[in-house]
Amino acid sequence: MPSADIDQLVAQVTPKPVRLLFFDVEVAPMLAFLWQLDVGYMNPDMVEQPEKFLLSWSAKWSDETKVRSQVLAPGEARAEDDGRIVEGLAKLVRKADYVVGHNVNKFDLKRLNTRVLLNGSQPLGSVQTIDTLLIARQSFDFASNRLGFIANLLGVGEKDSTNLDLWRRCVRGEAKALKEMRAYNITDTILLESVFRAMAPYAKKIPRLVDAAEWRQELCPHCGDPREKTATTKRHKRDGEHRTNVNTFPKYRCSNCGRNYRGWQAIGSMKAGSVGL
Numbered sequence: 001m002p003s004a005d006i007d008q009l010v011a012q013v014t015p016k017p018v019r020l021l022f023f024d025v026e027v028a029p030m031l032a033f034l035w036q037l038d039v040g041y042m043n044p045d046m047v048e049q050p051e052k053f054l055l056s057w058s059a060k061w062s063d064e065t066k067v068r069s070q071v072l073a074p075g076e077a078r079a080e081d082d083g084r085i086v087e088g089l090a091k092l093v094r095k096a097d098y099v100v101g102h103n104v105n106k107f108d109l110k111r112l113n114t115r116v117l118l119n120g121s122q123p124l125g126s127v128q129t130i131d132t133l134l135i136a137r138q139s140f141d142f143a144s145n146r147l148g149f150i151a152n153l154l155g156v157g158e159k160d161s162t163n164l165d166l167w168r169r170c171v172r173g174e175a176k177a178l179k180e181m182r183a184y185n186i187t188d189t190i191l192l193e194s195v196f197r198a199m200a201p202y203a204k205k206i207p208r209l210v211d212a213a214e215w216r217q218e219l220c221p222h223c224g225d226p227r228e229k230t231a232t233t234k235r236h237k238r239d240g241e242h243r244t245n246v247n248t249f250p251k252y253r254c255s256n257c258g259r260n261y262r263g264w265q266a267i268g269s270m271k272a273g274s275v276g277l
């Protein structure tokens, strides 16, 4: 067999971690005409431009150390033209197996998608998400589910301190403010990844993070660590059973990430029997 074919075969059977794209966007506020401060509802015509364009984004691939980011140039900020940076982020999102964000389902992805639509860019396609806000809500009971609060509590870092003035200066196209926004955005993305990695082993549910194929079931589906002992890894301990209505599966605890997972094959599978309803 020629070596190129062998390389191809090896590539096919090597477990691939899925590629996660951690990302965060910063958005311009809408500017409005107000006659009083206690406004309950505002008519869209009270708003100068009823759309929120992107000021900056930052993103990081799970298998890279580099944090990518783009910010509007002063002229683009003044012209409210985020076409260039929207396309920059959209290109990455289209390639990701999962995008990860804090409130990504309700905010970041929908905001990006709206800007993609309005800029007439190519659609994002079907994007799978992991929302760290949902993980925080479903699996834990933090006093606050804000990213900065959780990061602080876990001791993985702090958000850059800032205030609304930064957004005001960015909208006016101040070069220094836009640079500051980019740095603020990058810090958030680094915090996001740290918070995700810290919570993931304890989370009620996270997707399989290793590409699935039958023979690959002898790996921790969350981190890809092999079940059997190797020169560099420890054997995973058997940790009880996982029962469904149909079958009972062996459960293991990963020596690397600490998470439980169940074996692929049921205990005593293929035996005749009946299923209770």
Ligand SMILES: [Zn+2]
Pocket: 220, 221, 222, 223, 224, 225, 254, 255, 256, 257, 258, 259
């Ligand atoms: Zn693991």
